Amino acid sequence: MKRTTKKLLSFVMVLTMLMSLCSVFALADEGEAFKIGGTGPLTGGAAIYGNAAANGAQIAVDEINAEGGIQFELKYEDDAHDAEKAVNAYNALKDWGMQISLGSVTTAPCNATSAETFNDRIFALTPSASAVTVTDGKDNQFQMCFADPNQGSASAQYIFDQDLGSKIAVIWKNDEDYSTGIRNTFVEKAEELGLEIVSETTFAAGNDTDFTVQLTEAQNAGADLVFLPMYYQPASLILSQAAAMGYEPKWFGVDGMDGILTMEGFDPAMAEGVMLLTPFNADAEDERTQAFVAKYQELYDEVPNQFAADAYDCVYAYKQALEAAGATPDMSAEEINDLMMEQFTSMTFDGLTGEGMTWDATGAVSKSPKGMVIQDGAYVGL
Amino acid sequence: MKNMKLNRNARKNFITYGLVIAAYAILQTMSVTGSISSSLRGMLVPICAYVVMAVSLNLTVGVLGELSLGHAGFMSVGAFTGVTAAMALQNTVPSPTLRLCIGMVTGAVFAAIAGVLIGIPVLRLKGDYLAIVTLAFGEIIKSIINNLYVGVDENGLQMSLLTNKLALADGGKVIISGPMGITTIEKLSTFTAGFILVMLTLFIVFNLVNSRSGRAIMAIRDNRIAAESVGVNIVKYRLMAFVTSAALAGAAGTLFAMNYSTIIANKFDFNTSILVLVFVVLGGLGNMLGSIIAAAALTILPEALRQFADYRMLIYAIVLILVMLITNNPTLKGYLDVAKGKLTGAGKKPVPQTTEGGAGNE
């Protein structure tokens, strides 16, 4: 039995080695289009974010290629929301001949790939990995989304300015960097402004279904506003369990909350009155957003979330920067990297997720978050 | 007869060493001359780490005969303590190689301590109950590290649990930051370091298995009561195997973590433990060479399947099921043997089964 196993395994191994080598030689002809690559969770629990970003970027690439000017070739590789697999995916993209990168979609993988793109001098603009650590100390790493601290302090500032609540409860996911990052700066800013935080409770992967304790504590502490720095999946459970308990505080979310209204089967009444800061609103009236949303729905049969919009913007930002720098597809990744660093720190970009965006040398974007409130199942500007 | 058997064991061990050295020599040459893809090059260190994980788990599952579902927990302890040590010594120890060594040793020591702490209660249990308790320990370790904050400044290491209460002096830096884990790891791991760790692991495991202690451990696996009745100290030998396994996993954790710029506690969850268990079972219980090949093949397989895009993991699952069926089902195995006989030429006499690797968990 042992011998059989060994033989078979060696066979499988040789086969896989051959396949992985083959993919190296299958390089497409170079010099006609810029090769953009990105990694994201296309499978597994976080697949919704990765697929949205890949789809959004693909729409932008198709639109730009159809215009006939600058040409792009896009490739998204799966990282299953895992740093190790993200580096593998990144290496596969390097073998493919990637010239500019869209980083990774989620934060932990992006921390890993950003170190690689930094060392290899490949310029990266991540649509949605929002931690400061993604760009920190890496001069060619840029973000299209707000950095977490900005969101946390902007939310606290907003709540303070609009006088939305006097006693605040925070529920956050303590094994996720996105949620923890926002919570940390929110609490810091809230203390600075004198907002009173009466209850702080957490959850983690694996016990993210029952929120009775967290909600009861917030209710008993008399919280009139609950801050939810998290993605919309757990948020939808919190909202429905609070409704069942008869607890009706004001709810305040962050950009991860976007998407809650488009969950199949979700009762929008549940989210009535939820406020959130988000850069993207699929119900916006402007022509570009509407065209994008229509196209996305036609192709993928669902309403795009902010991940899709961020990735779409990334590709257009690249287009603008490459055109302004006069870059050509036959340049090496390193040459493009230098041009991009120059462009991104000096240009102003208008996209779906904000007007007049600029980037500073750290790679953080400056754009103003839009305060939204959910009314009758749609976003309304606050 | 006895000599012949020993020789066969020794020969098998030397074949294993030889193959590992050959694989290293070939891959290292290819890597230096730049004739392998970035994709494969990037996987060399993780493959080494997984090989060490698989060989060390094989010591628990194959040699000791106990199912462990929390091996990634030891990897996690090793990764976080090892990296912390290496980062804390960044200014005092200038040589990166030495820092990596210190890191791996620290990782191994702390994982061994965790192994003792966990082993004493766990090894009182049997079978699936033991398995669930190792799973529970793995989850506890993950949960604690997710809430652990560690920083370093000129006064030394500081720690806090639950929230970041570190009061670091100027110039201090946060090393472990709760769920964000460690984000500024210096990438010290190299393929050569990985290779040395694999060789060292094989050396330790082979010597343990072929020693008096190793025979005692296998006697306990095959029949605990009989072993006890002839005076084998059950607790001591079970703990010996378990702790050795934990320490090696700790070193592998450091090696793995130092290959990436970032590491988070959630990486070392139940799924990673299961992944390593798959390597062990696929490679054959007690069969170290099998573990090595399985770890390498199954790490490469998902990457080689990238061209199938969305269907990648589905194909991976099918391959996994098929391999298990083919290697374990008598009928299918029969077909395979026939096919093999035709390929390698008939007339080969069937080799008698060696005793090792026979037993599963009771």
Next chain:
Amino acid sequence: MMTFLNYILSGISLGSIYAIIALGYTMVYGIAKMLNFAHGDVIMVGAYICFFAVSRYSLPPLVGVIAAMAVCTVLGIVVERLAYKPLRAAPSLAVLITAIGVSYFLQNGAQLLWTPNPKVFSSVVGTGRLALFGGQLTVSYVTITTIASCIVIMVALSWFTGNTKMGKAMRACSEDKGAAQLMGINVNSTISVTFAIGSALAAVAGVLLCSAYPTLVPTTGAMPGIKAFTAAVFGGIGSIPGAFLGGLLLGVIEIFAKAYISTQLSDAVVFAVLIIVLLVKPAGLLGKQVSEKV
């Protein structure tokens, strides 16, 4: 005091979900002696089938549940036939790994078929709650249904394994497969029936899980599956009342750990309690301590 009682109630409602999943786990383990790690994913499939029946095709909830049970039973039999049956004589670890392969297959298959986008499951028993003490304590109908289903299933299973011919055959297989075969019991078909029943129970569990916690994604079954496995071991794996008790206790401990110790470390506390219980009672709360033959 009311808060305390409320916590107990929510612990019970969480625990009843674990219990109903654990019943299926323990049933298959007890007879086939294998840890079916794909059980959680069969649950997910059941929930999806019910979701599509009810939300997309507007069928009555009861029809949805029956459809889910039918599909899962077929799925269970097919998986058993293709993946587990050929390994009847193989070591138990080989079957465990195959079950993990099946689990990966189901999760990834579901993702391809039904996309990773979360769906919101509409409860099959309505979202209402029963108010006690003038509304100070509330119990949702889902909880009441789940506990009632648990008890019905528990009694039915106990009766089935204790009194029917098939049930006795199952117990015989569980004791000693070889001897059972010699007694003229068809071991293969008995184990297949066990899987069919286990999978039908998984469908019910999936529907109730998603009625209580309505987000449905391809990985929905994974964590509850592991928790339920823990619950089954806690109560003594293989014991049907043990699974029920283990599930309920695990739910209550989890809620109490969150409420009175720390929400951040609740998982660690739950697993620590499990370890302590197993050290005191090494075969679980209601498990049989089998003495080894010399």
